[in-house]
Amino acid sequence: MARGMPIPNSEGMGYYVTIEDINADIIVASEPNKKLVKKAGWIADNRSDVAVYFKNKGLRVSKTTLGEGFLVIEMEEFQLVATYISPNISRAEYKAALDRCMENIRPDETSVILGDFNAKSQEWGAPAQDERGAALMEWVAALDLVPHNTGEPTFIRGNSATHIDITLSTQSGARKLSQWRVMENSPITGHQFICFCIGTQRRHNDRSLKGKIVISREQFEASLAEAGIDELEGE
Numbered sequence: 001m002a003r004g005m006p007i008p009n010s011e012g013m014g015y016y017v018t019i020e021d022i023n024a025d026i027i028v029a030s031e032p033n034k035k036l037v038k039k040a041g042w043i044a045d046n047r048s049d050v051a052v053y054f055k056n057k058g059l060r061v062s063k064t065t066l067g068e069g070f071l072v073i074e075m076e077e078f079q080l081v082a083t084y085i086s087p088n089i090s091r092a093e094y095k096a097a098l099d100r101c102m103e104n105i106r107p108d109e110t111s112v113i114l115g116d117f118n119a120k121s122q123e124w125g126a127p128a129q130d131e132r133g134a135a136l137m138e139w140v141a142a143l144d145l146v147p148h149n150t151g152e153p154t155f156i157r158g159n160s161a162t163h164i165d166i167t168l169s170t171q172s173g174a175r176k177l178s179q180w181r182v183m184e185n186s187p188i189t190g191h192q193f194i195c196f197c198i199g200t201q202r203r204h205n206d207r208s209l210k211g212k213i214v215i216s217r218e219q220f221e222a223s224l225a226e227a228g229i230d231e232l233e234g235e
């Protein structure tokens with residue numbers, strides 16, 4: 001049985017969310033608890049800055065590429081690229097990290113790119129574009145990518161709300177990706193839970209693949225400590 005972190009509900013009371021509680025085939029976490037991703041079943045990049053968990057064991061992975069702050073998972077029907085880029089690095093370091101991640105995308109195939117880019121642009125709901133958003137938009141234009149954010153803030157802390165968790169896809173991916181949303185029962189502060197569906201043509205299972213959850217390291221660890229849990233255990 002998995003143990004999870006308490007998430008405040010609308011009345012401020014805590015309840016537990018475990019891996020089994022999340023109705024998704026694939027879970028993606030940016031800045032996850034490093035103890036969590038060492039457990040069996042998680043795939044993490046070389047720094048454990050981003051990690052992926054497959055709840056649906058029937059999904060077939062043909063290749064995995066692990067980088068510094070990003071990972072690439074090749075499946076039968078689409079490519080998943082997930083990343084976390086720190087806000088505490090220089091402009092040059094940010095561009096280098098972004099380039100290392102984005103150069104793995106295959107623009108002529110079905111690819112989904114997501115994660116905490118710490119970049120702002122009106123294209124995904126921010127009121128203004130910053131330098132990091134401009135750098136990411138250069139890749140969006142060069143690869144003809146489609147942003148799927150619908151304008152809701154994805155990170156909330158106190159009175160601050162920003163749009164830094166971004167979901168992109170290739171044109172082929174855009175035709176299959178639907179129902180992108182920020183979940184209503186997300187934590188009150190920190191990175192919000194994001195979910196979407198990817199239509200597939202699996203022979204033995206016609207369910208859509210469901211998308212991503214981004215959780216901050218600080219929120220994860222603080223919630224576990226508050227609940228008196230030393231670590232989060234998967235199956």
